[in-house]
Amino acid sequence: MAAPESYPDDLRYHPEHDWARVEGDEATLGITWFAQDALGELVHYEAPDVGTTVSKDASYGEVESVKAVSDIVAPLSGEVLEVNQKVVDEPEVVNEDPYGGGWLIRIRMSDPGEVGGLLDAEAYRAHVAEQ
Amino acid sequence: MQKRFPHARSVNGARVALVERTLLRTPLYERHVALGARVVPFAGYEMPVQYAGVSEEHRAVRGDCGVFDVSHMGELHVDGPTAQVFLQEMLSNDVDRLEDGGAQYTLLTNERGGIVDDLIVYRFGRGVFLLVVNASNRGAVYGWLKEREPRGTEVRDASDEYALLAVQGPRSLERLGLPDAPAFTHEMGELAGIEVMICRTGYTGEKGVELCCAEGDAPALWDAVLSRGATPCGLGARDTLRLEMCYPLHGNDITPETDAISAELGWACALDTEFTGVAELRRIKGEGPARRLVPFVMEERAVPRQGMPIEGGGEVTSGTHSPMLDRGIGMGYVPAASAAPDTELVVDVRGKARRARVVKKPIYRKES
Numbered sequence: 349m350a351a352p353e354s355y356p357d358d359l360r361y362h363p364e365h366d367w368a369r370v371e372g373d374e375a376t377l378g379i380t381w382f383a384q385d386a387l388g389e390l391v392h393y394e395a396p397d398v399g400t401t402v403s404k405d406a407s408y409g410e411v412e413s414v415k416a417v418s419d420i421v422a423p424l425s426g427e428v429l430e431v432n433q434k435v436v437d438e439p440e441v442v443n444e445d446p447y448g449g450g451w452l453i454r455i456r457m458s459d460p461g462e463v464g465g466l467l468d469a470e471a472y473r474a475h476v477a478e479q
Numbered sequence: 480m481q482k483r484f485p486h487a488r489s490v491n492g493a494r495v496a497l498v499e500r501t502l503l504r505t506p507l508y509e510r511h512v513a514l515g516a517r518v519v520p521f522a523g524y525e526m527p528v529q530y531a532g533v534s535e536e537h538r539a540v541r542g543d544c545g546v547f548d549v550s551h552m553g554e555l556h557v558d559g560p561t562a563q564v565f566l567q568e569m570l571s572n573d574v575d576r577l578e579d580g581g582a583q584y585t586l587l588t589n590e591r592g593g594i595v596d597d598l599i600v601y602r603f604g605r606g607v608f609l610l611v612v613n614a615s616n617r618g619a620v621y622g623w624l625k626e627r628e629p630r631g632t633e634v635r636d637a638s639d640e641y642a643l644l645a646v647q648g649p650r651s652l653e654r655l656g657l658p659d660a661p662a663f664t665h666e667m668g669e670l671a672g673i674e675v676m677i678c679r680t681g682y683t684g685e686k687g688v689e690l691c692c693a694e695g696d697a698p699a700l701w702d703a704v705l706s707r708g709a710t711p712c713g714l715g716a717r718d719t720l721r722l723e724m725c726y727p728l729h730g731n732d733i734t735p736e737t738d739a740i741s742a743e744l745g746w747a748c749a750l751d752t753e754f755t756g757v758a759e760l761r762r763i764k765g766e767g768p769a770r771r772l773v774p775f776v777m778e779e780r781a782v783p784r785q786g787m788p789i790e791g792g793g794e795v796t797s798g799t800h801s802p803m804l805d806r807g808i809g810m811g812y813v814p815a816a817s818a819a820p821d822t823e824l825v826v827d828v829r830g831k832a833r834r835a836r837v838v839k840k841p842i843y844r845k846e847s
Contacts, residue, residue, distance in 0.1 A: 350532070388517075388529060388532065388533060388715070389532050389533060389534050391782060391800035392780060392781065392782050392800065392807075394781075394831075410829075412782050412800075413533075414533040414534070414715055414719060414799055414800055414802075415528065415533070415715055417782070417784070417829075436780070440534075
């Protein structure tokens with residue numbers, strides 16, 4: 349059920365274990381394999397509302413496992429365009445597929461320049477290795 | 480006939496359970512690590528919280544058979560010609576009703592009727608008792624009893640001499656090759672050539688046994704139980720399983736500050752016997768408690784947690800996500816007027832009001 353450890357090269361990463369897939373001025377956000385593994389099987393996703401704004405480095409929601417609850421930190425700032433309802437209904441999808449079906453929100457970036465401040469996969473892997 | 484507990488040695492000058500400065504390990508620590516368990520500090524021990532995952536382990540116990548290392552729990556011998564009278568004065572339930580080979584859920588109460596610990600007392604023979612106590616209360620219970628130990632009774636902490644495995648689930652007896660037996664009984668037996676005390680007790684609501692063996696035999700017993708198809712289960716599943724059954728957890732749902740009547744544990748209190756705090760418990764029962772411990776399920780998607788306020792003056796004492804119901808469940812103290820099943824509650828989940836409903840025990844009932 350749980351996915352094998354991976355940190356895809358095409359994503360950018362926040363040190364608080366969140367990822368961003370940037371496409372034009374939009375970005376899809378989620379939590380990394382490391383984050384879901386540390387939390388364990390997710391049982392609840394407290395999602396933000398569509399139309400609200402998220403700010404880089406600030407919490408935009410919560411994910412909760414049987415034993416722990418964690419803030420989800422936004423790697424980038426912007427307006428919430430879509431929430432992954434599939435994860436709201438079946439949070440364990442994040443454990444099974446953290447970078448695919450387990451995405452959390454899609455945003456329109458308010459400051460695309462923030463992307464440059466994120467880690468690439470190699471740097472994030474090094475960061476994880478230090479944890 | 481007097482059945483002696485295996486390896487029970489009477490020693491002069493019983494060892495005091497010291498407050499440990501470093502984390503202890505059960506004799507199965509290496510097994511847990513080898514199985515890839517996530518190990519966390521719990522009650523002074525490094526304990527496995529999960530192996531494959533809490534929900535998977537939970538379902539293994541509900542559907543087949545799981546095994547838990549609960550060697551961190553404390554075992555106290557209480558022996559001697561006055562031991563039974565002493566335990567009757569210390570414990571809430573009626574020890575006199577215990578026969579040889581019997582076990583009884585009971586409470587160690589303080590003067591206010593508060594709960595120092597909840598425990599199981601096993602009787603081996605006249606004046607020969609074993610108390611299995613919560614790991615986190617081992618020192619407190621030992622200290623409490625030792626301080627009050629009368630002439631003719633010896634209380635001895637033997638926790639480090641024993642390991643304890645809980646093998647639980649509808650197929651557990653079949654997998655272990657054990658016959659069925661009444662709940663709350665125990666007998667000496669052998670499993671895979673290892674001498675074990677087989678207790679028909681548990682904390683999951685499923686059929687099963689708790690196996691107590693000499694500390695040194697634990698790895699072989701663990702291996703034998705696993706080879707018979709039991710799924711290794713951690714403390715995470717132990718908590719979700721017990722909460723679905725509404726079994727209280729000491730430190731969460733019951734404490735020295737909460738009394739047995741408000742905690743709905745009056746059934747474990749023989750109020751016609753004399754024990755510490757009984758007058759206070761009789762008074763609370765007579766007047767009716769101001770607050771009661773109730774089980775509830777969430778009506779909205781949210782996971783209740785210990786310490787969350789319940790609107791109207793209540794508080795969540797245990798909460799989790801139920802793998803069987805796939806929703807948030809919990810227990811908490813609410814004003815007596817809100818304690819009836821079906822009463823709507825509102826839980827403050829980190830600032831968000833989430834609806835819940837009081838239910839009857841147990842929260843999860845098997846369709847049979």
